[in-house]
Amino acid sequence: MQKFLLSLFVISSSYALTLSQAPQENTLVIYNDNLALVHESRQATLTPKETTLIYSNVANSIITDSVHISLPKDTQLFTQHYRYDKITKQKLFQAYLNKDVIYKKHSYTLLAYQSNESILKSKNNTLINVATKDIVLPSLPKEFITTPSLVWKIQTKKKVTTTLSLNYLIQKIDWKSNYTLDIIHNKAALTGWITINNNSGKTFRHTQLSLLAGDINRARKTPRHAISYLKASYDTPVQNVTTKAYEGYHLYTIPFRVTLLDKEKTQIKFFTQQTPIQRVYKANLNNPLYFQGEIQTDVKQYIQLPKLTRALPKGTVRIYATTDKTKILLGETTLKHTPKNTPIELKIGTNFDMKVIQTLISKEKKKKVTFVDIHYKVINNSNTKKRVTLLIPFSRNKGSHITTNKDFIFTKGNLATFTLEVNPNTSSNFDVHFQIKK
DSSP: OHHHHHTTTTOOTTSSOOOOOSSHHHHHHHHETTTTEEEEEEEEESSOOEEEEEEEEOOEEEEEEEEEEEEEEEEEEEEEEEEEEOOOOOHHHHTTTEEEEEEEEEEEEEEEEOOOOOEOTTOOEEEEEEEEEGGEOOOOOOOOSSSOOEEEEEEEOOEEEEEEEEEEOOOOOEEEEEEEEEEEEEEEEEEEEEEEEOSOOOOEEEEEEEEEESSOOOOOOOOOOOSOOOOOOOOOOOOOOOEEEEEEEEEOOSOOOOOOOTTTTEEEEEEEEEEEEEEEEEEOOOOGGGGSSSSEEEEEEEEEEOSSSSSBBBBEEEEEETTTTEEEEEEEEEOOBBBTTTOOOEEEEEEEEEEEEEEEEEEEEEEEEEEEEEEEEEEEEESEEEEEEEEEOOOTTTEEEEEEEOOOOEEETTTEEEEEEEEEEEEEEEEEHHHHHH
């Protein structure tokens, strides 16, 4: 059996035209939608005698109808096939039926094959029954292709050595961005990571890598494939990842060549930036038109970043801080595709020490107008002053208005927005009269 295994990878060189194994050029553009565009070029020698060209080692997740190949002027392409023969013992022995095999260093014809025993015929027509494991197959049958390959039927008028350029789309490969925000007092370090999941069936060695941020239109949606393989961290010195806005998307190009192993996760650090921050506290309160009784509402806390000079692809942001030399996770949130010069607000979580209590004082409806009086109490049980924003949905129809001794503005069209400074371990109270016409 050992001899049998050693013979598996001998490939006939007479089956097809000659192609260099290593690409002369290789680039990879990965999209957000489980899709990538592969570009490779290899040197090939084409002759009029041979009509089959094998381009081996393509990804087994290839979208075959996306293939585009450039051939010399006098070469015609007739058909294209995707081939990948998974080798089994049964397939190999069936391919060698009525062909010569080797048994105990002598040549025999294989007449019949079973898993444990086979029948051989000697040169003088003697039949012998032998153990299958003792038979040696001299080479891999020429019709077998053991790596995912494209097979083209071509015709050329003269012998030519040329460079073939190939582009094709693959699935089962995806990328996403992740961020960490490390807070130190009123500043923070924002670090961006690119994470690539490669389950395409192909290893990309020393490739030029680009990533397209944005949601391209697809003719059909491709199911996402879960990755559950061993994580391989790849940390490089931070270099300038170039960003280019192009046709409504953003193209990020890694400034060094990358190897993406199949069935592995690769992470690349693509920037770190120091930035000032602000802490923001908000409470989304009830619509007074439908409010009843008394309700206690949580206060959510956020970190605001100023306008950044770079566009950020969508991803998960994890916010950390250090207290008493111990790093803690404050929260995590999702960042959408964010153009440059756009303020960023990251939700951390719920503030432990702050609450807003809404209490209905009175409610009366006269014809089409509803009159509502509500008492608001903002509680700050922390040891620091907090600036809290209250957001109250309000129907701004003609004949509707708000009366209160607190300043407010309308934001996002119909949110009555109050901003209060609340001292440590105290509360702030105020009343609001709502006149609502439907």
